[in-house]
Amino acid sequence: MVKIVPEKAEASIRKIAMACYQRIQEISPVDEGTFRANWMVAFGTIRREFDDSLKLEDVATKTSEAMMMIASKQKLLGETIFICNSAPYALALEGGYGTPSSRQAPAGVVGPVVRIIKAAIEAGRL
Numbered sequence: 608m609v610k611i612v613p614e615k616a617e618a619s620i621r622k623i624a625m626a627c628y629q630r631i632q633e634i635s636p637v638d639e640g641t642f643r644a645n646w647m648v649a650f651g652t653i654r655r656e657f658d659d660s661l662k663l664e665d666v667a668t669k670t671s672e673a674m675m676m677i678a679s680k681q682k683l684l685g686e687t688i689f690i691c692n693s694a695p696y697a698l699a700l701e702g703g704y705g706t707p708s709s710r711q712a713p714a715g716v717v718g719p720v721v722r723i724i725k726a727a728i729e730a731g732r733l
Contacts, residue, residue, distance in 0.1 A: 613684060620683040623724060623733055624648070628673050628690050630720045632666065635692075635700075636711035640666055642694050648673045649689040650680060657693040690717075 628648060635643040640663025647654045647669075661669070680686070694700075701715040712719075727733040 616684050621677055624677045624688050625674055626733060627720060627724055630723060631690055631716055632670060634712060635716050637663060639663065642692065644669050645694050646690060646692050648676045649691060650686050653689050653691050655693045
């Protein structure tokens with residue numbers, strides 16, 4: 608039991624982190640794809656870099672990189688996992704105001720995903 612419980616917890620955390628990342632990226636507003644392609648995963652600290660050259664065609668590669676980071680992290684139990692986007696307009700999009708793209712996500716991006724994932728966990732779907 609001592610070995611099985613942490614392994615199941617690790618698997619659950621990994622699954623939840625991946626679901627959060629994918630859903631956040633899916634509902635992110637798209638103009639040229641720069642915002643959607645700039646979602647990053649970090650462990651223990653927020654990543655603050657932003658690459659204005661990323662576009663919609665880079666999203667699949669960035670998603671693969673994020674999934675690999677989550678999948679390959681040895682220990683997630685007790686670790687803080689950050690899903691970050693340092694686009695200069697990220698806070699305006701999350702607040703649902705300030706940019707034309709905010710019409711695509713009027714309730715924000717991260718907030719709704721947190722509610723969706725929380726409900727899925729509570730319902731036993733994650």
